[in-house]
Amino acid sequence: MGLPRFTCPRRGDGESSPHLFVANCGPAVGLSYDTIASVFGAYGEVKGVYAADDSGTRVIVSYCDNISAQAAMKALNGHPCSNLGGRSLHIQYSVQSLGKVNTTDSVPVSTSASDLDIPGLYLMHDFVTAKEEEELLAAVDSRPWQHLAKRRVQHYGYEFRYDVNEYPPGVGLSPHIDTHSAFNGLIFSLSLAGPCIMEFRKYTTGVWFAKPTSSSDEENLISENKSNFLRKAIYLPPRSMLLLSGEARYAWHHYIPHHKVDKVKDSLIRRGPRRVSFTLRKVLEGPCKCEFPEYCDSQR
Numbered sequence: 001m002g003l004p005r006f007t008c009p010r011r012g013d014g015e016s017s018p019h020l021f022v023a024n025c026g027p028a029v030g031l032s033y034d035t036i037a038s039v040f041g042a043y044g045e046v047k048g049v050y051a052a053d054d055s056g057t058r059v060i061v062s063y064c065d066n067i068s069a070q071a072a073m074k075a076l077n078g079h080p081c082s083n084l085g086g087r088s089l090h091i092q093y094s095v096q097s098l099g100k101v102n103t104t105d106s107v108p109v110s111t112s113a114s115d116l117d118i119p120g121l122y123l124m125h126d127f128v129t130a131k132e133e134e135e136l137l138a139a140v141d142s143r144p145w146q147h148l149a150k151r152r153v154q155h156y157g158y159e160f161r162y163d164v165n166e167y168p169p170g171v172g173l174s175p176h177i178d179t180h181s182a183f184n185g186l187i188f189s190l191s192l193a194g195p196c197i198m199e200f201r202k203y204t205t206g207v208w209f210a211k212p213t214s215s216s217d218e219e220n221l222i223s224e225n226k227s228n229f230l231r232k233a234i235y236l237p238p239r240s241m242l243l244l245s246g247e248a249r250y251a252w253h254h255y256i257p258h259h260k261v262d263k264v265k266d267s268l269i270r271r272g273p274r275r276v277s278f279t280l281r282k283v284l285e286g287p288c289k290c291e292f293p294e295y296c297d298s299q300r
């Protein structure tokens with residue numbers, strides 16, 4: 001299956017395109033493609049709304065003609081839009097190129113940690129029973145959630161530890177390494193309610209510094225050179241426990257793609273209404289002394 005391919009906006013693309021590259025807009029910020037199509041439809045006939053990348057926050061709105069695109073650009077660029085939850089969109093012209101993007105442009109997803117061959121990575125299936133899962137979900141749902149831009153969290157212990165994360169469909173997490181100087185060498189993550197895939201990246205030239213949720217990370221993600229890292233991915237079913245230790249914890253970025261459907265071997269697996277993860281970390285006393293200084297904020 002293929003989708004139309006659009007090139008990133010370039011200087012000089014001018015106002016000659018019926019295709020708009022729209023940032024700060026998409027399922028990861030709570031705007032469905034139907035809603036976007038209907039809002040942009042006020043300025044002309046919309047041929048389609050497509051994901052511009054896998055961030056969930058950038059889309060291509062494709063009109064039948066340039067005039068409609070110009071009208072939408074004028075009306076919507078940089079202005080808070082009440083029909084889009086008050087969001088201000090950042091719009092640029094984009095151009096459609098020949099050919100199709102292969103939507104399977106993703107790394108093969110393994111179902112067991114041993115297939116990935118990343119030292120220190122472990123996945124235990126059925127770590128809790130269905131009954132325990134239900135009880136854990138009921139326990140967190142009885143407590144207040146804190147709303148972040150794309151997901152909800154609950155903190156236990158220290159305030160900066162995001163120990164329970166809730167991801168709605170289509171929402172993931174930008175690539176990051178949990179800060180070495182803040183937490184010790186073991187990070188556990190228990191997946192409940194819905195599945196997802198987790199991608200691991202080892203950057204071969206330098207480190208890609210990132211905080212998980214800032215929009216500038218998404219900019220970095222789009223512009224990064226995809227050949228400078230190794231990629232591997234694993235399927236995290238509900239009730240499984242992931243352990244990141246050693247090299248997996250210290251040297252590999254982990255990333256949850258912003259997908260609604262994941263391709264796992266030959267199956268397409270829908271994310272489900274939500275995924276809740278219990279992330280368990282231990283606060284580190286003193287500097288990190290890991291064996292991966294090139295990735296370590298204590299040793300740089």
Ligand SMILES: O=C(O)CCC(=O)C(=O)O
Pocket residue numbers: 162165173178189190254277279
């Ligand atoms: O949701 C998960 O399984 C991982 C969360 C995570 O990586 C984090 O909070 O740092």
Ligand SMILES: [Fe+2]
Pocket residue numbers: 176177178254
């Ligand atoms: Fe993390």
